Amino acid sequence: SAAQDWEIERVLQTLAEAGVAYTWIKGGMLAYTVYANPADRQRGDLDLWILPEQLDQAQALVEGLGYTLHTKEHRPPALAQIVGTELQMVNYFANLHLIELQSPVIRGEWIRRTTVVDHAGIWQRRVPAPLDGHVYPSMAPEDTLIYLCIHQAVSHQFGAPWLRNLLDVHQVVGKYDLDWTAIGARASAWQVATVVWTVLDLARRLLNTAVPEPAMQQLSPSARRRRLIGWLDLDRALLELRHGGYHPRRFLIQLLLVDRWQDAARLLLRGAYPEAAWLRARYDLTPDQSVWRWRLVHLWLLATTTKT
Numbered sequence: 001s002a003a004q005d006w007e008i009e010r011v012l013q014t015l016a017e018a019g020v021a022y023t024w025i026k027g028g029m030l031a032y033t034v035y036a037n038p039a040d041r042q043r044g045d046l047d048l049w050i051l052p053e054q055l056d057q058a059q060a061l062v063e064g065l066g067y068t069l070h071t072k073e074h075r076p077p078a079l080a081q082i083v084g085t086e087l088q089m090v091n092y093f094a095n096l097h098l099i100e101l102q103s104p105v106i107r108g109e110w111i112r113r114t115t116v117v118d119h120a121g122i123w124q125r126r127v128p129a130p131l132d133g134h135v136y137p138s139m140a141p142e143d144t145l146i147y148l149c150i151h152q153a154v155s156h157q158f159g160a161p162w163l164r165n166l167l168d169v170h171q172v173v174g175k176y177d178l179d180w181t182a183i184g185a186r187a188s189a190w191q192v193a194t195v196v197w198t199v200l201d202l203a204r205r206l207l208n209t210a211v212p213e214p215a216m217q218q219l220s221p222s223a224r225r226r227r228l229i230g231w232l233d234l235d236r237a238l239l240e241l242r243h244g245g246y247h248p249r250r251f252l253i254q255l256l257l258v259d260r261w262q263d264a265a266r267l268l269l270r271g272a273y274p275e276a277a278w279l280r281a282r283y284d285l286t287p288d289q290s291v292w293r294w295r296l297v298h299l300w301l302l303a304t305t306t307k308t
Contacts, residue, residue, distance in 0.1 A: 003095040005038075005132060008046055011099060012136050014065060015048075020058050023049040024129055024138045025105060025147070027168070033129050033138065034171040042164070045098035049105040051123075052085070058101050059087055067091040067099055078281035083109055105139070106147060110154050110254055113270060114263040115191045122147075141176040142183050145169065149199035150192055157253045158234050159244025163206070166238065169199060170207045180211075184218035191259040194221045198229055198257060206235055221259075228256055248306060272299065 008028065015022055025048065031041035050058045059069065067089035080086070084107025089099040104119045111117060122143045128135035139147060152158060152165040172178075187193040197219035203209035204216075220226070232253060236242075244250060251271075258264040274282070276291045283294050 007094055007096040009131060009134065011046060011062065011065060011096070012131075013134075014061055015058060016136075018057065018061055020054050020061065021051055022058070022137065023105065023123065023126055024136050025049055025102075025144075026151075029129050029136075029138045030144075030168055030171065032131050034168070034175040041168075044096075045100060046096055047100045047102065050101050050103050052103045055085060055087065055101060055103055059089070062089045062099055062101065065091075066094060076281060076284045078284065079278075082278060082281055083107060083112055106150055108154070109271070110258075110267065111150075113267045114258045114260070117190045117192075118186070121186075141172060142179055142186065145172050145178065145183060146187055146190070146192065146196055148172065149196045152199050153195045153257055154254065157244045157250045158237050159242065162238045162241050166199070166203055166207060169203050170209045173203070173209050173211060180215035181218075184215055187219055188259075191263070193219045194225065194229075194259050195257045197221060198234070202235055202238065206238065225256070232256065251306075272302065274298065 012022075012024070024046075027041055027043040028046050031038040031043055035041045048058070063069070068091065070088040070090045072086075072088070075086070085101075085103045086107075087101040089101065090097060104117075105122065106115075106117045106119070122139060125140040125143060126137040127140050129138035130136075138144070148165065148169050152169070156165065183196070184193070187196040197216065200209070200211045200216065200219070204211050221229070232249075234253075255264045255268065258267060270278075273295070279285065279291045279294050279298065280289075283297070285291065285294060
């Protein structure tokens with residue numbers, strides 16, 4: 001809506017005028033760059049990648065616009081320092097209800113344990129995204145495509161919002177003359193080639209997305225891995241709108257999409273037996289508290305919150 005566009009511009013201009021560097025990401029940016037009409041892409045928030053040294057300043061500026069920090073109970077600040085930060089700023093009386101300030105753009109335990117994402121390179125390759133006569137920095141198309149694949153496969157494990165995420169991928173492929181060699185090289189270097197192949201394979205089969213065969217071959221995992229991924233029935237899960245959440249299937253997806261088996265083993269080990277620093281950060285322990293009791297608590301929570 002025009003009112004939402006005005007609010008987005010107000011936030012982006014406020015940050016820019018204060019010298020806060022940012023990258024506009026996800027659905028809001030895609031609505032104005034790859035969809036014929038922004039109204040075709042449902043969106044309700046503004047997602048911004050902020051450099052870590054400017055997060056506090058960005059938060060203060062957004063608070064000055066009437067937004068309040070919503071704290072996630074399971075993500076204490078100390079843990080965010082390890083796995084990445086996502087500040088949810090809410091204002092239910094504004095035309096834009098949620099602003100997410102994120103750093104870095106690709107983050108989380110799976111990313112930290114199994115990949116080597118080149119965030120500096122992504123930042124340097126930024127390109128302008130238009131909105132009402134202004135331009136705002138966004139990720140380059142090739143980086144956007146890789147990010148969208150990671151977002152669907154790792155962040156959502158092919159759950160909600162299901163085909164909307166896949167449609168974003170389809171739109172990016174159709175909009176730009178992509179450098180597929182660069183996509184393959186970056187995905188391989190970042191150790192997310194299996195993720196990118198899996199999402200693009202789904203897009204080709206469900207939406208007839210025009211991904212060149214040489215690109216798929218460059219990204220493809222082994223034949224055995226492809227068969228294992230096929231057993232997940234990801235296409236059916238998307239079409240049937242299956243819910244994600246903390247199910248054993250979620251962890252199986254994450255393990256099968258890791259590029260290297262040794263990283264999958266590390267992910268599995270550290271999921272059950274994390275480092276002491278991680279435990280202290282996750283459960284907000286004081287220096288005099290022993291981590292051994294919390295190792296048992298952690299295992300218990302894994303077992304009881306993972307639904308069958």
